[in-house]
Amino acid sequence: MRLENKKAIVTGGAGGIGRATCLALAAEGADVAVVDLNSEAAEAVAAEIRTAGGTAIAIGADVSQEADIRRVVETVVAEFGTVNVAFNNAGIIRRSTAEEIEVDEWDLVFGVNVRAIYLMCKHVVPIMRAAGGGSIVNTGSGWGLKGGGRALSYCASKGAVVNMTRALAIDHGPDGIRVNSVNPGDVNTGMLRDEARQLGEDTDAFLAEAADRPLRRMGEPREIAQAVVWLASDDSSYVTGSALVVDGGGIA
Ligand SMILES: NC(=O)c1ccc[n+]([C@@H]2O[C@H](COP(=O)([O-])OP(=O)(O)OC[C@H]3O[C@@H](n4cnc5c(N)ncnc54)[C@H](O)[C@@H]3O)[C@@H](O)[C@H]2O)c1
Secondary structure, three states: OOOOOOOEEEEEOHHHHHHHHHHHHHHOEEEEEEEEHHHHHHHHHHHHHHHHOOOOEEEEEEOOOHHHHHHHHHHHHHHHHOOOEEOOOOOOOOOOOOOOHHHHHHHHHHHHHHHHHHHHHHHHHHHHHHHHEEEEEEOOOOOOOOOOOHHHHHHHHHHHHHHHHHHHHHHHHHEEEEEEEEEEOOOOOOHHHHHHHHHHHOOOHHHHHHHHOOOOOOOOHHHHHHHHHHHHHHHHOOOOOOOOEEOOOOOO
């Protein structure tokens, strides 16, 4: 097992990619803290891991709020002793142009997609430094590397994730803390269905369009999870500041 004795935090751990990653990290031996706004769904994921023989706790939290992030990190240190892996994955999308999006919605997207990563790093870096290093993985998006229509706040926020990952890697590399982004293409989760709803499009047609890429299908959450496991593990020991694209060739 590649992550034995590792202690991991996963935000958005109740959602599609987050849940799959919690299960994959636990399958590699990590103790997992499942963090999500939806505490009931987070508890269900933690219970699934425990039923399979793993170790997991659930923590309800709004990752855009510093008090919540502080509580998450303190709880994990109290329960698990330290933090070796942080997967900053919680994210939201608003399918709107500059004319359409209101300022509070813009701030909400940046709060969850960007500020939360800064807050987690602020509170988890001292713990990882004391532990001799760690791995932070941030969920970007193909739309952090190229533009997309009617998704201004999302594209801007994910571009920020990709570049703040590089800046974090520079700052914390000397402490043995690696920081990378994983950048999915369209993945079969609730978020895609939410997008179809926001755009007022037929869900099946929207999902069919998402499959229009070289591998001719959407991604499955476990396929992103496996990339995160690799970035979390020592198998990627010389990888930091990178933007790993996992998108069936969409960007290509
Ligand atoms: N699904 C895709 O096609 C796709 C593509 C590229 C990137 N992504 C990114 O992957 C990540 C995971 O998305 P997903 O597809 O699994 O979506 P999802 O909607 O299934 O999961 C997102 C999870 O984040 C949680 N969350 C939302 N706001 C939160 C907050 N303030 N505090 C704590 N938790 C919060 C939700 O409750 C949910 O469980 C996101 O960052 C998303 O932008 C997804």
